[in-house]
Amino acid sequence: MKTKGLILISLLFIVFAKVSKAQDFTFRHLTTNEGLSQITVNSIYIDEYGFVWIGTRDGLCRYNGNDIKTFKLQKGNPNSLFCNTVIQLEGNQEGIIYLLCTEGLSEFNFKTEKFTTLIEGDVGAIYYNEVLYIGLGNELCIFDPDLRKIVPFFRLPDKYARISRLLKDNNGIFWIGTSNNGLYRLNTENKVLIDQPVKKGNITSIYKDKEYGIWVGSWTNGLFWFTKDSIKNFRYNPIDKNGLCSDFVRDCCEDNAGYMWIGTFHGLNRYDKKTGEFMRFEADINNPESLTHSSIWCIVKDQQGSLWMGTYFGGVNYFNPEYEIYTRFKMSTKEEEGLSSPIVSHMLEDKHGNLWIATEGGGLNKYDPKTKTFKWYKHIPGQNSISQNNIKALYYDTDHDCLWIGTHLGSLNKLDLKTNLFTNYPSKEGDNESLPSNIIRDIVPYKDSLIIATQNGVCMFNPVDGKCRQMFKDIKLGHSIKMVASLFFDHEGTLWIAATGEGVFAYRFDTNELTNYRHDPKDSTSLSNNNVNDITESHYNDLWFSTSGSGLDRYNYKTKTFENFDMQSNGLSSDCVYSVCESRYGKLLVITNKGFSQFDQSSKSFYNYTIEDGFPLMTANENALYLSAEGEVFLGGVTGLISFNEKDLRFAPKPYNIILNRLSVNGKDVKINDDTGILHNSLCNTKEITLQSQHSVFSIEFAVSNFIPANKDEIIYKLEGFSDKWTETHGQHSITYTNLNPGKYILIIKGKNNPFTPEAKLYIKVLPPFYKTIYAYTIYILVIGIILFYLIRTYKGRIKLQESLKYEKKHIQDIERLNQSKLRFFTNISHEFRTPLTLITGYAEMLMQVQSFAPAVYNKILGIYKNCLQLQELITELLDFRKQEQGHMKIKVWHYDIVNFLYENYLIFKEYTAAKQIQFIFQKEIDTLDVWFDAKQMQKVINNLISNALKHTKKDGIITIKVRKENNEAVIDVNDTGTGIAPEDIDKIFDRFYQNAQTQSGTGIGLAFAKGIVELHHGTINVNSELGKGATFTVRLKLGETHFKKEQICEPENTTKPLLEIAKPEIDLREQELTDTPALKNNNVKMLIVEDNDELKEMLVSIFSTFYTVITSSDGQDGWEKVKEELPDIVLSDVMIPRMSGTELCKLIKNDIDTCHIPVVLITARTAIEYNMEGLRLGADDYVTKPFNINLLVSRCNNLVNSRIILQEKFSKQPQTALKMLATNAMDKNILDKAVKIIEKYIDNPEFNINIFAREMGIARTNLFAKIKAITGQTPNEFISTIRLKKAAILLKNNPELNISEISDMVGFNSSRYFSKCFKAQYHINPISYRKGISGEEEDNNESMSENVY
DSSP states (O other): OHHHHHHHHHHHSEEOOEEOOOOOOOOEEEOGGGTOSOSOEEEEEEOTTOOEEEEETTEEEEEOSSOEEEEOOOTTOTTSOSOSOEEEEEEOSSSEEEEEETTEEEEEETTTTEEEEEEESOOOEEEEESEEEEEETTEEEEEETTTTEEEEEEEOSOTTOOEEEEEEOTTSEEEEEESSBOEEEEETTTTEEEEEEEOSBOEEEEEEOTTSOEEEEESSSOEEEEOSSOEEEEOOOTTOTTSOSOSOEEEEEEOTTSOEEEEETTEEEEEOTTTOEEEEEOBOTTOTTSBSOSOEEEEEEOTTSOEEEEESSSOEEEEOGGGOOOEEEOBOSSGGGSBSOSOEEEEEEOTTSOEEEEEBSSOEEEEETTTTEEEEEOOOTTSSOOSOSBEEEEEEETTTTEEEEEEBSSOEEEEETTTTEEEEEOOOTTOTTSOSOSBEEEEEEETTEEEEEETTEEEEEOTTTOOEEESSTTOGGGGGOOSEEEEEEOTTOOEEEEETTTEEEEEETTTTEEEEEOOOTTOTTSOSOSOEEEEEEOTTSOEEEEEBSSOEEEEETTTTEEEEEOHHHHOOSOSBEEEEEEOTTSOEEEEETTEEEEEETTTTEEEEEOGGGTOSOSOEEEEEEEEOTTSEEEEEESSOEEEEEGGGSSOOOOOOOEEEEEEEETTEEOOBTOTTOOBSSOGGGOSEEEEOTTOOEEEEEEEEOOOOGGGOOOEEEEEETTOOOOEEOTTOOEEEEESOOSEEEEEEEEESSOTTSOOEEEEEEEOOOTTOSHHHHHHHHHHHHHHHHHHHHHHHHHHHHHHHHHHHHHHHHHHHHHHHHHHHHHHHHHHHHHHHHHHHHHHHHHHHTOTTSOHHHHHHHHHHHHHHHHHHHHHHHHHHHHHHHTTOOOOOBEEEEHHHHHHHHHHHHHHHHHHTTOEEEEEESSSOOEEEEOHHHHHHHHHHHHHHHHHHOOTTOEEEEEEEEETTEEEEEEEEOSSOOOHHHHTTTTSTTOOOSSOOOSOSOHHHHHHHHHHHTTOEEEEEEOTTSOEEEEEEEESSSTTSOGGGBOOOSOTTSOOOOOOOOTTOOOOOOOOOOOOOOOTTOEEEEEOSOHHHHHHHHHHHTTTSEEEEESSHHHHHHHHHHHOOSEEEEESSOSSSOHHHHHHHHHHSTTTTTSOEEEEESOOOHHHHHHHHHTTOSEEEESSOOHHHHHHHHHHHHHHHHHHHHHHHHOTTOOGGGGOOSHHHHHHHHHHHHHHHHTTTOTTOOHHHHHHHHTSOHHHHHHHHHHHHSSOHHHHHHHHHHHHHHHHHHHOTTSOHHHHHHHTTOSOHHHHHHHHHHHHSSOHHHHHHTOOHHHHHHHHHHHHHHO
16 A cells, blocks of 8 residues: 555656756658658667668658668558558567558568568557567457467456557566556566556557666656656646657657657657756757657667657658767857857857857857857947957957957957957058058967968067067068968977968077978978968977868978878878867867868878768868867867867777668569579578579679768678679679679678678579580680681771871861961960050051151051051951850841842942952842841951952952842852962862962951851852852852841841941051040049050050040059049049959949049950940940040040030039939939938028038038039039029929019028029029029120110
8 A cells, every 4th residue: 555655646746857958969861852651650660680660651661771662552462561551560680570550460571571461450559579469459469470370368457448558577567558548567477467557548658778667658648757666757847948848758768878768749858867857859940950840759779879760740860869979059140049150260268268259251259158158249330349250360368368359351359358348450551550451360479469460471569559560571581471371389489470372481589580491392391382271289399280282291390391191191081271289189180171180190190070970060161170178179160160079089889780682683673582583582581692694794782780970881892702802882882793604602791990790691603504515615616716807807907997097087186276276376466466556556646647747758657557457457357256266156137138238338349449440240130138147247258258359350350249039048149250269279268277379368267257157147158160260159048037046136226227347358448537636634634544554554644644634553453542542533444454454443433432423434455245245334434445546535535524524514504404414323323312302301491501411411521522522513512502593493483472582591591682692693594584584695685785774
């Protein structure tokens, strides 16, 4: 009675255990994506091989580590599963698996892969312990495998009870759970019920732990824990967010460490039996490493200690608690819960135990390990905060309890941890005592100062007064120290400096000696790479250098030499090393662009940790390695931060099984008892196979019951009798052999590094073919002899033919390479010709404008100018041909009248042919003929053919253009009576660079270019000629547009007539009369010319100094500085300039609020329209190509400046003129719109002035003055007055009921007299006359008449 009372009291006592926050665990998943038949998993069973058997609502699945195989009901197959809904799995660990389904009980024989139905009907539970126990209603039965019968064992007294769970403990007591009547305990020896510890409810699971405690899960009453002395009941508490997830407990399992894992309807719990603390795990859709679903249906543990959990809607989740050693810190939207940015760059600890974390983009983070909370320090404009969120360096001053922070573009910051206030030390241009750069890469202390590495050298910084001194200025060698990546003081007090691209420098403060160590390709003991990311020193006093591309270098102080450790020689995961530090165990911790490594200094070997091995960080970041005072390693990357203890990294290897899983012969899988007769049992239960001779190719697939990435092992194998050499599989799980000789073999598969893993063996016997007889061999010899004779004879003939073809192919390739080389050379030199050609053309134009030259001198200058234009045409043709060769030429076709098109060309050349006394004839067989073509490109074809005819036709010759329609084609003939073409040249006339013997002039690409254009139109071009009798070139173009792509059809702006760009023949260069561009010198108008070619710049200055005050610059960066400093009225820039291209300069100008109004004209040698469009898209006001016409360039620049001045005057003098005409871009429009809204807001306030105006605009007064003046040509006060007067003009016209005094008050004037005076001065008419519609001239005439009267 006492015992029962204690039990009753214990049951009534509900235990609410202590809880703690769950650490991060990485759950791996098996879902339908991996081949699972269905996502609802009711039961999991681990067999003797380590295979995972999964019972779902759509069949039985087997997972072997490689793939998932599903067993389902197959109609007409009595050996298949009879019901697809599997509720519970049990097994005897000897190849037999029992399946409880919704329609009964089935047995699966793994050896034969056959199912046998044992019971059809309602079965409540199954349990295997030496024999299979079955719950049928309220009766407990035993399955006799020998008799294949169900034998009754015990019946519960309650006939309505239904057995749902069974378990037999070590004392021989049977725990019987029911679905409606609680829990019973049965003495199996005398078959007497002991008691009923749980009186009611649905029992869902019963589990026995290592200490023989019994854990019972229920549907609504939570979890019961039965020990020798007590019973505890854990219940769900909605107030406790980390307690038991639900009162509906489905299953329990104990891990190797003694923790209990509890699966509930609403999540997973881990319970510590020693401390009574719970951890809670739930599904998180934002975390791919969390549970896939919170409803846990079953939990089992495999031989390696991994836990496998079946979920209701998330498939299988599995992990190994022993290998969860990593703590993860991820980005969070809540400050206290995580990082402000996922990219971590630097870390350190302060004396209070806080971890300071530098991020790139998220500012500074402080992590308090005591409270597990974060605090963020970000840049907040207008407040005391860090100057920049991209942090590159940290240093903690213990004595002053302050943190020094180096940023990217935000210079140096100091955070006083006592006051939590920031101090910024920016780089100031022209101030030699400020930092030389706003990019800080590293900070180290030196005495009472700080040594700071910047993007522009090393400096010594005084923390007291904030002054800085540039180091190494007085040392010649130190001038090469620019971009510095790292600083380090060694044990001797030497300062080591890693200068990007310059190797490392060692500086002695006592001797002022600076030494540079660089990579020497001829010296293997030199520094291996001139790009060093980090420097550290080991307890052996060895210096270690992390290089970017050559691994790790160790410096020997005695010999002053370097020793390299890299991927090839030492097994490092990557030669791009970011950072290194020495652990308390004497090993070097190394981070690379491919993860984390440990380096054993004694064995000189690396051990690499990758994502495939279970290491959670795939990519580390520069300098993101830190070893805490407690020995905890922190690693930062681009996806967050992790920490771990180094001692936890190396795990004792866990054994696993290698199982032969599948056999395929000649590409087909071998089934049990199929036609091949090879397998009679499953492959893993087969010791030997026999292969016939026709089984020439066979593959054996194996599986590994090793589901722990960190326990990963290389699998090796050998086939004894074939080779004694072990072969690595390199992650593959299939072994293939082909054409084995008859004989006996033994296939052995084992783990390379794990001695606890048993070998897998398979004996293989290959039978010889039946036809290996002497008779067969005789026939073979005869046949082989005949074949050999034929092959030898054929081979000799082929050799001769191949040699001939090889020679011809090489000859063709040589010609092609030569042509390509010519074309590349011509194209490249053509680009280079444009700038000097611009200078020559420009100076020629200038000289031709001088009127004092004698006619002979003028004609020579004119000759120079003509030849420059001819050279320009040749360059353009060569560049177009190169574009065609590379496939970049595009055509845009439209329908034109080909007859009219050819006639216009005829008229262009008619005058010239008449001058040469050549008869030029145009013939047509049809008046109009619509043809689809690109007018611009087809113009080049016609010009080329006519020019070619002119070259070869002598005086009194005839050239004829003829157009006709033939079938569905337009045919164009260009015929001449010239010298003709030799027969041997006919086939080569369209080849690139080909020139016939009669004429060696020209480039040799004109006809090839023309042919390419015609073929782009899907047409043809050919030639008929006879030497001495002239030639006829025939072009055929298809009618209609169906043969063109949709994107090739484009309607031009003017469809009435094709836009012909007529290129005159080479022998006819046009003359051009150059006139001066009218413009006056205006000292107040400034032009900035950005050009790196000194001669061209000098010419442009000489041209534009007549009109403007000219400022010059030789590169884009300097040009941008001068734009901001001088604020010119117009910018003229070359596109190809150093440091910053012209397009980038244009983009900066147009995107800056202070400069966006400045017109920009770009000059370029690139002629392609795509480049012009690119410049215009970036905001350029005009785009001029080299070589350019000087007058055209001057006119375009003057027009841009003058048009702005005219618009400003029109806006000022005409009351109806709209403000929007002054805005040339969106930024200016927004400024003007805002300005007008503010003025209109205060328009009736006479006290409204520039101070109020600047405050409302949010712009400094001086900046506002400059911006308003630049856009409108008026001061802010004048602009305010203009807006008021324009408003008054509107009121005068639209509101006749208002008198002048009322209107003057409404627009902010103190008196109507002053208003009338201002209106008269602005618009030259008084308000009354303006309202009446009298013009200013009429008013002046009236006033004059009045004066005459008086």
